[in-house]
Amino acid sequence: MHTTKRCALALAVSALAMGAGSAMAETDSLTIVSWGGAYSDSQNRAYDEPFEEKTGIEIIHEDKAAQGLAGIRSQVEAGNVSWDLVDMLQSEAQRACDEGLVMEIPHDEWLATAPDGTPASQDFIDGTLGDCFVPQILYATMFAYNDEAFPGDKPQTIADVWDTETFPGTRALQNIPQKNLEWALIADGVPTDQVYDVLATKEGQDRAFAKLDELRDNIIWWSEGAQPPQMLADEEAVIATAYNGRIFNAQVNEDQPFTIMWDGQMFEVDGWVVPVDNDADIEAIKEYLNFATDSQRLADQAKYIAYAPARSSSVPLVSTHADTGVDMKPHMPTSPENFQNAVQFDPAFWADYGDSLEERFSAWLAQ
Amino acid sequence: MTDATMDRPAAKASDDGELTTADGTPLAVSLRRSHAQARRRAFYLVLPLLAFLVITFLVPIATMMTRSVQNYEVADYLPTTTAAIADWDGTGLPDEAVYAAMAEDMVVGSENRTIGRVAARINREIPGVRSQMMGTARDIDEMSPPWKEALIAEDEGWANEEFWRLVKRETRTLTPIYYLLSFDFEYNSHGEIVERPEEYQVYRLMFLRTAWMSLLITTLCIVLGYPVAYMLANLPLRYSNLLMILVLLPFWTSLLVRTSAWIVLLQQQGVVNDMLVWAGVIADDGRFRMIYNQIGTIVAMTHILLPFMILPLYSVMKTIPKSYMRAARSMGASPLRSFVSVYMPLTVPGLAAGVLLVFILAIGYYITPALVGGDTGIFISNLIARAMQGSTAELKLALALSTILLVAVLIFYWLFNKLVGVDRLKFG
Numbered sequence: 001m002h003t004t005k006r007c008a009l010a011l012a013v014s015a016l017a018m019g020a021g022s023a024m025a026e027t028d029s030l031t032i033v034s035w036g037g038a039y040s041d042s043q044n045r046a047y048d049e050p051f052e053e054k055t056g057i058e059i060i061h062e063d064k065a066a067q068g069l070a071g072i073r074s075q076v077e078a079g080n081v082s083w084d085l086v087d088m089l090q091s092e093a094q095r096a097c098d099e100g101l102v103m104e105i106p107h108d109e110w111l112a113t114a115p116d117g118t119p120a121s122q123d124f125i126d127g128t129l130g131d132c133f134v135p136q137i138l139y140a141t142m143f144a145y146n147d148e149a150f151p152g153d154k155p156q157t158i159a160d161v162w163d164t165e166t167f168p169g170t171r172a173l174q175n176i177p178q179k180n181l182e183w184a185l186i187a188d189g190v191p192t193d194q195v196y197d198v199l200a201t202k203e204g205q206d207r208a209f210a211k212l213d214e215l216r217d218n219i220i221w222w223s224e225g226a227q228p229p230q231m232l233a234d235e236e237a238v239i240a241t242a243y244n245g246r247i248f249n250a251q252v253n254e255d256q257p258f259t260i261m262w263d264g265q266m267f268e269v270d271g272w273v274v275p276v277d278n279d280a281d282i283e284a285i286k287e288y289l290n291f292a293t294d295s296q297r298l299a300d301q302a303k304y305i306a307y308a309p310a311r312s313s314s315v316p317l318v319s320t321h322a323d324t325g326v327d328m329k330p331h332m333p334t335s336p337e338n339f340q341n342a343v344q345f346d347p348a349f350w351a352d353y354g355d356s357l358e359e360r361f362s363a364w365l366a367q
Numbered sequence: 368m369t370d371a372t373m374d375r376p377a378a379k380a381s382d383d384g385e386l387t388t389a390d391g392t393p394l395a396v397s398l399r400r401s402h403a404q405a406r407r408r409a410f411y412l413v414l415p416l417l418a419f420l421v422i423t424f425l426v427p428i429a430t431m432m433t434r435s436v437q438n439y440e441v442a443d444y445l446p447t448t449t450a451a452i453a454d455w456d457g458t459g460l461p462d463e464a465v466y467a468a469m470a471e472d473m474v475v476g477s478e479n480r481t482i483g484r485v486a487a488r489i490n491r492e493i494p495g496v497r498s499q500m501m502g503t504a505r506d507i508d509e510m511s512p513p514w515k516e517a518l519i520a521e522d523e524g525w526a527n528e529e530f531w532r533l534v535k536r537e538t539r540t541l542t543p544i545y546y547l548l549s550f551d552f553e554y555n556s557h558g559e560i561v562e563r564p565e566e567y568q569v570y571r572l573m574f575l576r577t578a579w580m581s582l583l584i585t586t587l588c589i590v591l592g593y594p595v596a597y598m599l600a601n602l603p604l605r606y607s608n609l610l611m612i613l614v615l616l617p618f619w620t621s622l623l624v625r626t627s628a629w630i631v632l633l634q635q636q637g638v639v640n641d642m643l644v645w646a647g648v649i650a651d652d653g654r655f656r657m658i659y660n661q662i663g664t665i666v667a668m669t670h671i672l673l674p675f676m677i678l679p680l681y682s683v684m685k686t687i688p689k690s691y692m693r694a695a696r697s698m699g700a701s702p703l704r705s706f707v708s709v710y711m712p713l714t715v716p717g718l719a720a721g722v723l724l725v726f727i728l729a730i731g732y733y734i735t736p737a738l739v740g741g742d743t744g745i746f747i748s749n750l751i752a753r754a755m756q757g758s759t760a761e762l763k764l765a766l767a768l769s770t771i772l773l774v775a776v777l778i779f780y781w782l783f784n785k786l787v788g789v790d791r792l793k794f795g
Contacts, residue, residue: 352497356494
């Protein structure tokens with residue numbers, strides 16, 4: 001009997017504690033979903049720690065952005081939304097917004113103006129702000145190669161990647177159609193500004209797959225972002241597509257002899273969405289978004305990772321790498337010499353044609 | 368049980384000769400009651416597990432199956448159009464009434480933000496419709512009747528007969544389309560079921576590939592595992608314990624670590640190729656590709672699943688007395704004959720358990736094929752995972768594919784039960 005009473009007491013106390021915990025979660029904390037790893041670290045140091053210090057609101061991290069869209073969808077459908085802010089690619093944010101899973105964000109009302117007074121809606125890089133989406137960083141996916149594999153001439157252009165006579169060796173590409181089809185068309189001579197028009201036609205799609213066929217025997221496929229730098233380091237591949245931040249990390253922190261081929265880089269933005277019906281205080285979310293996407297905070301993030309701030313006014317504020325002191329400006333995908341032949345990844349195109357091209361790509365890959 | 372019956376007062380014969388208990392109830396009733404009570408008590412004990420299984424297993428599977436045929440998007444989010452288009456005969460373009468209904472639905476849909484859901488559904492079958500519908504919905508407030516001209520002027524996609532036939536067809540709330548797609552079939556624009564164009568056919572191939580690779584992996588596990596289990600069962604205890612640890616050690620190591628270790632071993636600049644080059648078997652530029660293809664998946668998965676074959680085999684072999692083989696020999700059977708006719712049949716329960724475990728685990732494997740499978744070495748589960756990240760329509764395709772995979776496993780289990788008898792299995 002005595003033990004039963006004690007058990008009941010313990011239960012009551014823990015229930016109280018849990019109740020208090022969830023009550024606190026509603027007012028004094030924000031649950032933020034991001035990608036984990038070096039990327040979350042950079043966000044943590046650039047925005048979250050200063051934000052916690054400034055406001056006393058606790059930030060709870062979940063590294064589940066890879067399942068971001070599926071996660072928001074199931075939480076909204078179940079009517080139990082525990083995520084307050086989710087870090088997403090623009091293409092996924094577009095889908096979430098179309099389906100009404102995330103809130104529409106009045107940009108100039110919620111977001112900070114630039115130091116010179118430019119409103120937010122004009123400060124972010126063209127075409128990156130979405131109805132429901134506030135970009136943070138701009139990253140590039142591009143080809144990189146191991147210097148040691150090419151003692152003489154180095155590959156310079158996308159066409160060189162397809163030139164296995166002059167530049168023999170294995171290429172590592174990601175096992176998705178996105179970007180690979182665009183590059184195949186560029187290698188086949190399509191001007192960068194017409195890539196998506198061509199890819200929207202049946203003939204253009206056939207042409208892209210035929211071009212990929214040419215390279216097929218020289219390709220190994222990667223699925224996780226950590227793989228390509230490793231494949232280059234092991235000389236398993238001599239040229240690989242990769243995220244620029246990963247290659248920067250290998251160059252600077254691991255001293256690998258890698259070079260980024262900026263020609264035909266495909267850039268894309270990544271940023272915040274706010275799931276509808278979430279359980280947080282809307283004012284806290286506004287405050288966080290305002291703080292975390294202001295010009296200084298976005299520039300600060302570039303101290304920790306080689307992704308470019310998505311605001312024009314942040315570019316001059318970018319300084320040096322926090323740990324090694326390397327000047328970050330030349331490593332930014334947006335720096336003028338890197339940006340010359342850049343292609344903007346088109347999330348709207350992929351929202352329209354993604355389902356069918358992904359299936360065709362899977363079928364092609366399985367042959 | 369015994370407690371329950373002992374609590375009852377002793378039976379005594381009543382006046383009319385029927386056996387009753389002290390309080391006058393007939394003995395048969397009283398006995399039935401006490402049995403029922405015992406059964407209830409036993410049921411309460413399994414209730415938590417039962418509830419757990421229902422909530423975490425049966426309900427999600429049932430949800431998965433129902434959602435894979437649900438098709439409420441058009442009917443729910445374009446209700447006026449659904450009503451108006453019922454009268455259209457499907458030839459030519461629908462008349463103004465249908466266009467007006469569509470315009471009305473779009474006004475409501477863009478306010479509620481539901482128009483994107485139906486756009487994504489139709490876009491699954493006619494790529495580009497998403498932009499057409501979202502773009503029009505954005506401008507709908509500034510447009511005015513006649514709606515037919517207004518919509519077609521806004522986007523020529525509204526003059527596509529195929530689009531309207533699709534809308535009419537998809538007003539039904541249940542659809543087999545995701546199952547058709549799973550077998551590489553689809554509807555053509557006239558609503559007939561046809562095979563998909565060759566460049567889109569992938570799922571049948573992947574189901575078959577998953578099945579034969581899993582069979583191959585199971586066979587390899589038998590070939591490699593049987594002798595090991597035999598040795599473990601017949602060595603003196605101190606050696607067999609050491610060997611057992613060697614079998615179990617990889618079993619206790621993280622899956623990712625073991626998979627990565629195979630990458631280090633098998634890649635072109637890896638240990639195995641280096642040794643072959645060093646031994647002069649192959650030239651430096653003729654290194655084998657043993658990973659990021661089927662070979663990689665088969666090797667890594669065989670290694671990972673091997674303990675699931677060895678352990679049930681070992682547990683059965685351990686119980687087979689050595690005297691049986693000696694008896695067979697003494698009656699004149701050759702060593703091979705006595706092994707094949709006496710020993711092997713006795714190991715069938717363990718072998719069958721191993722086959723069942725390895726095959727069913729293999730057929731749903733995900734992470735290893737994803738990491739080392741490259742292009743031709745991936746399984747259907749990898750395609751399911753990819754589809755789950757896509758639009759809601761893709762999600763439903765993933766659900767249909769998963770249901771088919773589940774049914775395939777159940778059929779395999781049923782067949783296996785017919786052939787071997789599941790009640791004979793010994794898992795360890």
